[in-house]
Amino acid sequence: METLDGTEWDVVIAGTGLPQSLLALSLSRSGKSVLHLDRNDYYGGNEAALSLSEARDWATKHAATGEEAHNTTFSHATIQENAVEEGGIKLSQPRAYSLALAPHVIHAQSKLLAALVSSRMHNQLEFQAVGSWFLAEPLSENDGSRSHITRVPSGREDIFRDNTFDLRAKRSLMKFLRFVQNYEEQPQAWQSDAERPFPDFLQQKFGLPPSSHGALLSLTLLPSAANSTSTGSALPLIARHLRSIGVFGPGFGAVLPKWGGLAEIAQVACRAGAVGGGVYVLKKGIDSISSASEDHIKLVLSDGEKITTRWLAGCSDDLPPIGTREITGRMTRSISIVTPPLVQLFPPTSEGGVTPAGAVVIVPSSTADEPPVQIVAHSHESGECPSTQSVLYGSVALPYEQGKTHLAAAVEAVLQGYEESSHHSLWSLCYHQNNVREERGPSTNTIVLAHAPLELGLSDSTFDEVKLAWQQITGETEGFMVFEAREGMEDDD
């Protein structure tokens, strides 16, 4: 194998997560020489998709629980494999799974989707619908018997057909939904309440009863407790949800990338980046950074090789500390492989429409001061598990011990929510994730990108930040992620 020692680059990018992979691709297509490194022996970084055996290795690597776990992205990882009764469905071979560390829901109007189309990357990707949103009964109100899971009405007809609301509530709900559609144009109706808890706003301004708050909060995909969710943060997200519905087909507004969440997008970007001339090296990290001259940075790689580059970009996990680090989000998360498949979560969203592969289940907490458990369910159609199973990705904004208990109870509530109560979990991984943010260091040609956000509804922040980095490095303003068709690379029919 060749050595990198002494090589010079326009840009060195550390880590192959989604932000870095999009940046590497866009720069390689702008004629920059790009060296894309990952200290891991797999692609995808914090957004990777893992087989069962990879997940086992990953958990071992991120098992720390002490001091050192405070400032790292992943910690506390533990795997539980449950015994299978005689003749029951067992786990399949490890590679039959592709478990997503980033099972984000992507709304139709997300800038990322538009960029995937303008860069023609969408031809290499497969997207599936996230069809329905569900609300489970709050955790402690469940007396141990069957829990209730109700579908959140997703449109006008749905609301009228719904029998959980009385006529007055239905009218208030319709009024609220009409307001959200163009809330920006009516600042007088909400701006003075922007900082107030959203439930209060719903109750006081629209007369919406508390029984309807959960449904509306679920559409935001915010991890915060009801009482800590501000009106100003909830409104744009509910608007995002409503405005996305129908864009790619009737009855749904969000999608997921098949084969393991954001990992697949990152991977496709890397593939295209290599075709665009980027050089890819796994199992190599960056040990130290020093400035070689005014516009050159000297890097020492993990195996001692020294290289120089004009620009360095990466997320804080893949760079030696440059500036001050700060934790901007904390979440306890779980991945559960369950059987038999939870087909009830994936009803068709319209006649003759696509079969959804994803669903969202919100399990509210018993008090409005505690955060809900959010579960993104993927059916086997996502390619992440065999057809006899489904995968539940849970997350809750609580510290590990407490979070783990809430997650386990919430997953159990989903599994017990249906008549055929033989649903059970075969395998689960639980871990804690910090969102580590780093302020830019003194060097002006080092760019620290934010990690993909923890919130399950993928915001445009990742896209915006990568675009900014691309503009900074190339000096261009237009044309980010807009690529011409290449020879031999035809579009889909």
Place this chain on the structure above:
Amino acid sequence: MSDSPAPSAPKPSSSVKLVLLGEAAVGKSSLVLRFVNDAFEPNKEPTIGAAFLTQKCNLPNRTIKFEIWDTAGQERFASLAPMYYRNAQSALVVYDITKASSLVKAKHWIAELQRQASPGIVIALVGNKLDLVEDEEEGEAQEGEGEGEGEEDGKVRRVSTKEGKDYADEENLLFFETSAKSGHNVNEVFTAIANAIPETSLKGPRGGAGGATQAALGSGAQDNSRVNLNANADAGPKEGCAC
């Protein structure tokens, strides 16, 4: 599922990801060029990084659209292949029948694919540059001559047909000897791969995962879970919109 679709009905079509692996200069890109453009370049440049091409393959009952990832054999840091064989339904591992070391490298790739790639991946082993030895006795490897001798002309076979074939049989691989130069057996390789892809895995390369989506295949319908990101032009917010 009907065996003979109505003449007017379009044949069901599905995409198949294929990754090409093998030592440098064995003829991977030349095989793709022959398959895609029916052409040959005597002095083809080495691939840098990777290349992507597509080509349709018409079978009696369906059309397979190959999405071909052609990797560089002289890949400098041995890190590229994993990103291409992930989720690939097929792999074409190429060696040069006039170069024994290239079969060693091919075996290395096959072992890696069997260890790391999708469980149901269809692998074809291909011994290329058959035209160079065609006047020689069929399938006999020349013994005793040092590697690298007679580089320019007078290429001799270093890997017998039997050696390649036996190994392929042992590992359950498709096997062909080809010439990208003459075109011999090139379409046959791709057709054989297309035929070997189990119908159930056409939308789901992983064993057992995602097969059921294809229930509609026989009727010519597309994968019914796939969302078309270009659909917004004709769709627009419809039913389901709350206001």
